Amino acid sequence: MASLRILGALLAVLWAYYFYSQETFSEDMVQGKRVLVTGSSTGIGEQIAYDFARMGAQVVVTARREKRLQEVVQKCLDLGASSAHYLVSDMSNLTSARNLIEETKSLLGGLDHLILNHVGGTIGVGPFHGDMDAMMNSLTVNLLSYVELTVAALDVLRESGGTIVAVSSMCGRLPCPFSVWYSTAKFALEGFYCSLRTELRLRKVDLPITVAVLGYIDTDTAVQSMDGKVTMVASPKDECAREIVKGGVLRQREVFYPYWSTKIPLLLRDLMPGCMDYLIGRSYVVDKFL
Ligand SMILES: NC(=O)c1ccc[n+]([C@@H]2O[C@H](COP(=O)([O-])OP(=O)(O)OC[C@H]3O[C@@H](n4cnc5c(N)ncnc54)[C@H](OP(=O)(O)O)[C@@H]3O)[C@@H](O)[C@H]2O)c1
Ligand SMILES: *[C@@H]1O[C@H](CO)[C@@H](O)[C@H](O)[C@H]1NC(C)=O
Numbered sequence: 001m002a003s004l005r006i007l008g009a010l011l012a013v014l015w016a017y018y019f020y021s022q023e024t025f026s027e028d029m030v031q032g033k034r035v036l037v038t039g040s041s042t043g044i045g046e047q048i049a050y051d052f053a054r055m056g057a058q059v060v061v062t063a064r065r066e067k068r069l070q071e072v073v074q075k076c077l078d079l080g081a082s083s084a085h086y087l088v089s090d091m092s093n094l095t096s097a098r099n100l101i102e103e104t105k106s107l108l109g110g111l112d113h114l115i116l117n118h119v120g121g122t123i124g125v126g127p128f129h130g131d132m133d134a135m136m137n138s139l140t141v142n143l144l145s146y147v148e149l150t151v152a153a154l155d156v157l158r159e160s161g162g163t164i165v166a167v168s169s170m171c172g173r174l175p176c177p178f179s180v181w182y183s184t185a186k187f188a189l190e191g192f193y194c195s196l197r198t199e200l201r202l203r204k205v206d207l208p209i210t211v212a213v214l215g216y217i218d219t220d221t222a223v224q225s226m227d228g229k230v231t232m233v234a235s236p237k238d239e240c241a242r243e244i245v246k247g248g249v250l251r252q253r254e255v256f257y258p259y260w261s262t263k264i265p266l267l268l269r270d271l272m273p274g275c276m277d278y279l280i281g282r283s284y285v286v287d288k289f290l
Contacts, residue, residue, distance in 0.1 A: 166189060
C-alpha cells in the first residue's frame with residue numbers, strides 16, 4: 001500500500017512538472033507571421049489556413065484547384081489575416097514544388113512556418129495488387145514533394161528562426177490495410193523527418209520539425225472513402241487544425257490528434273503487436289474494400 005501511495009505521489013509530481021513546464025500558446029505568437037500551407041483548398045489544410053488567418057498571420061495557400069483557393073483566400077481575409085495569397089501548384093511535379101518556396105518568398109519576403117499537409121494519389125482505398133504507377137505517384141506527391149519543399153525552404157526558415165510541420169497519420173506508424181500506397185509514403189515521411197530533425201540538432205541547426213500524427217478526421221475526402229467501411233468515428237477537422245497549429249508554433253516534436261485514440265494504439269503496437277493487429281482487423285469491414 002505504502003509503495004503504491006509513493007508511486008501515486010511521484011506520478012502526480014511528474015505530471016505537474018510536465019504540465020507547468022509546457023510553454024502556453026498565445027495568439028500573439030502568430031500575429032504577422034508568414035505561413036505557407038500546402039493542400040489548403042479543402043480539408044484540414046483549409047482549416048489550418050483559417051486558424052492562422054484568424055490570429056492575424058500572413059497566409060499563402062496552395063493546391064491545384066484555383067477556384068477553391070480563391071474562395072479560401074477571401075475567407076482568410078474576412079477572418080482577419082494580415083494578408084492572404086494563393087499559388088496554384090501540382091505536387092506531382094517536383095519542379096513546381098521547389099518553385100513554391102521562391103514564389104512564397106517573393107510574396108511575403110520570407111517564411112516563418114512551412115505547413116506540409118497535402119495528400120494525393122491516383123487511386124482511393126482498395127486492396128493492393130501491385131500497381132506500380134499508383135505507388136510511384138503516391139511517393140511523388142506524398143513524400144518526394146515534401147522533401148523538395150523542405151530542402152528548398154531550409155535557408156529561408158533558418159534565417160527567420162522558422163519551423164516545419166509535416167502532417168502524418170496513424171498510417172505512418174501502424175499497419176494500414178487497403179491503403180498500402182498511402183501508408184508506404186507516410187512511413188517514409190516519418191523516417192525522413194525524424195532523422196532530419198535529430199541530424200539538424202546534432203549539426204546545431206535550430207530548425208524545429210513537428211510531425212502531426214492524426215487519427216480519422218471528418219474531411220470530405222476521408223469520410224467519402226471510409227464511411228461504412230470502418231467502425232471508427234471521425235474527429236472534427238477544425239479542432240484537429242487548431243492542435244496542429246498550436247504544436248507547430250510551440251515547436252513541439254509531435255502532435256497526436258485525437259490524443260488518446262492515437263497514443264494508446266501506438267503504445268500497444270510496441271507492447272502487444274499481435275493484439276494491435278487483431279484490433280486493427282476489428283475496425284475494418286473487410287468485405288466493403290474488396
Ligand atoms: N482526413 C483524415 O482522416 C486523415 C487522417 C490521417 C492523416 N491525414 C492527413 O491530413 C492531411 C490532410 O488530409 P485531408 O483529409 O484534409 O485531405 P483532403 O481534404 O483530401 O485535402 C487534400 C489537399 O491536398 C491537395 N492536393 C491533392 N493532390 C494534390 C497535388 N497533386 N498537388 C497539390 N495539391 C494536391 C488538395 O487540393 P487540390 O485537389 O485542389 O489539389 C487538397 O487541398 C494529409 O496529409 C493526410 O494524410 C488525414
Ligand atoms: C512542372 O512545373 C514546371 C514549373 O512550374 C513547368 O515548367 C513544367 O512544364 C511542369 N511539368 C509538367 C510535366 O507539367
